[in-house]
Amino acid sequence: MEIKGNTILITGGTSGIGRGLAESFHKLGNKVIIAGRRQALIDELTASHPGMEGLRLDLQDAKAISRFAEAVAEKYPDLNVLINNAGISKMENWKKGEVDIQVVNDIIQTNVSSVIQLTAELLPLLKKQKNATLITTTSGLAFVPLAAAPTYSATKAFLHSWLQSLRSQLEGSVEILELAPPYVQTEIGGQAQKEDPRAMPLQEYVDEVIELLKAKNTPNSEVLVERVKGFRQSIQTDEYENVFNMINSMFTV
Ligand SMILES: NC(=O)c1ccc[n+]([C@@H]2O[C@H](COP(=O)([O-])OP(=O)(O)OC[C@H]3O[C@@H](n4cnc5c(N)ncnc54)[C@H](OP(=O)(O)O)[C@@H]3O)[C@@H](O)[C@H]2O)c1
Structure with a gap:
């Protein structure tokens, strides 16, 4: 992707990785639109970053x-980059049967179904642009659960x-990038994760x-930072x- 001159929509732009990316892309000279549920954070970020x-x-x-x-397509006809970044996570204890199906469905809706829907609905707009890019945040846990x-x-x-399938189908019209973070200091796992010295500092990531x-x-x-390469390459490297x-001794239920 081109690093500047884009019109970029970032879901989950109110905190953590999405917020960090929003601030960096803004600084680099992109038009950045953040999306999330917390209006107070949207207001705070847009006020402190003129143009965002x-x-x-x-x-x-x-x-x-x-x-x-629909509103995005009408308001930002030049949108050429969609970053599907929002996500939620929750531990599940199957041994004790402490599995809340509503929570499971919420994770699937936020992390998967909504990503498919938003991508499908914004793809016609993206396809009209010269440098169209779709970035989606996965995780090192996509490779080792x-x-x-x-x-x-x-x-x-x-x-x-x-x-991988989208990349194959859309070759030549939309660049499809996967952002697979390692364990990063954000609030996705609560305050403890934000302060966990084992997690990568957010700004560094x-x-x-x-x-x-x-x-x-x-x-x-x-898009693989050094810290996540061990996850990505673990199959090839035996x-x-x-x-x-290693990871399953660090975190258990
Ligand atoms: N941090 C890590 O260790 C790590 C590792 C690998 C992958 N990731 C991935 O990185 C992405 C960003 O997570 P993060 O670590 O930066 O966590 P975070 O600080 O908790 O950010 C999550 C973002 O998602 C948004 N979001 C959650 N539910 C939403 C909903 N129903 N509707 C709209 N927006 C919603 C939140 O905004 P609102 O609350 O304002 O709605 C927030 O901006 C996620 O996809 C996560 O799976 C994180």
């Missing part, structure tokens, strides 16, 4: 996604597969991603079992 805009979006609501896509978070890990594996994008250093259209055991 924001729209409220609840990805749990399929009808709202359609209305949102965290047993304590079966649905979350599976949603990311789903996206990894889905993106965002800066490394921007450097990879600038250098077009995205082999196989995957390290799968070691990586699996």
Whole structure:
């Protein structure tokens, strides 16, 4: 993708990785539109970054996604980059039977169904543009699952597969990039994750991603920082079992 001069919509732009990317892309000279549920954060970010805009979006609501896509197409006819970044995660204890199907469905809706819907609804607009790019945030857990978070890990594996198919079908019209973060200090796992020294500092992660994008250093259209490469390459390097055991000893239910 081109690193500047884009009109970029970022879901999950109110916090964590999405917010970090929004701020960096804004600084680089892109028109950035952030989306999320928390209006106060949208207001705060757009006020402190002149030119940045924001729209409220609840990805749990399929009808709202359609209305949102229509509004985006009307307001931002130059939109050429969609970053599907919003996501939620929750541990599930299958041993004790502590599995809330509503929560499971919420994870699937936010991490998968809404991504498919929003992409499908904005694709006609993206396809009209010269430098159209779709970036979707998966995870290192797309390649090696965290047993304590079966649905979350599976949603990311789903996206990894889905993106490969889209890349094949849309070759020549839309660039399809996969952003697979390692464990990063954000609030997705609560305050503890934000302060966990084992997690990658957020700004460090965002800066490394921007450097990879600038250098077009995205082999196989995957944006992989050094810290996540062990996950991605574990099958090829015969390290799968070691990586699996390592992460699954760190986090259990
Ligand atoms: N941090 C990590 O260790 C890590 C590792 C691998 C992958 N990831 C992925 O990175 C992405 C960003 O997560 P993060 O770590 O930056 O966590 P985060 O700080 O919790 O950010 C999640 C974002 O998603 C938005 N969101 C959640 N539910 C939504 C909904 N129903 N409708 C609209 N927006 C919604 C939130 O905005 P509102 O609350 O304002 O709606 C928020 O901006 C996710 O896809 C996550 O799976 C994170």
